[in-house]
Amino acid sequence: MAENQDRSKASGTSPASENHSDEDLAVLTRDSVRKGVHMMRILHGNAELTINQTSTLNQLKEGPRPMALMARLSGVSQPSMSQHASSLETLGYITRSRAPEDGRAVILSITDAGREAVDRANTTRNSTLLELLRELTDDERARLFDGLQILERISEKAILDSTGQS
Template structure:
């Protein structure tokens, strides 16, 4: 591989692309019905199942008191519930409810609907270029997402 084509030479371009995609998603495509922290916590519970409050706080890069307040709000909204740990009766786990799953599903549909509308504004050439970039880049993006926790952890978490 020649030096001018070395992947590290293009890290700035990749970082700019990923940041632009993230900002598009967060600012324009995502519904504002719940906070970003609430959405990521619900999403984590949906993916991984019930979790201890302390584990949720650590994984989300939040303090335990902040996570406690967030879980209390989500519980009042009927989006999570507290359930006993079947392995340890002294432990309480936080679990997503059917209403929480329904909210996540609606948020996904909203993002998809808004993205489709935005994609229709592209020229055929730009649409084709973005489609090809997505096809070629998706395996690498999935790899980055799978290994993100292996680096610095969630945003706001202390380096470790």
């Protein structure tokens, strides 16, 4: 891949304009997402919420979700998610309720206090990200925006497919 980047610099073309195999794109996507997660952990620093709490609350901002789905999206067991939810519930950031259609299923919902806390955490992280983004050229920013929209679309599809919601 470094060879492709060197070639593109020498020829004046961007790596995006060259043909890449699906495997190259899969590797770059996986590596970029992994590095993005690491970057977000570093940017998170000593915030009010842990990275896992922030992630959970951001997901719940989209609407109430079953605990089983939240565990799956977080890559943890249901007992681990239950402990995580208990800590957020103790802080007053989420509530638990029973699903009307299945009394065994637990539904997690964000509270106003949880929404305010995660909004503060997001604002802090966004301000740090803005500093990094200001270093990009206008063309790089436009290409990043386009690429991130594609990444968001394929991420949403993967989530929906894996949870049987597609």
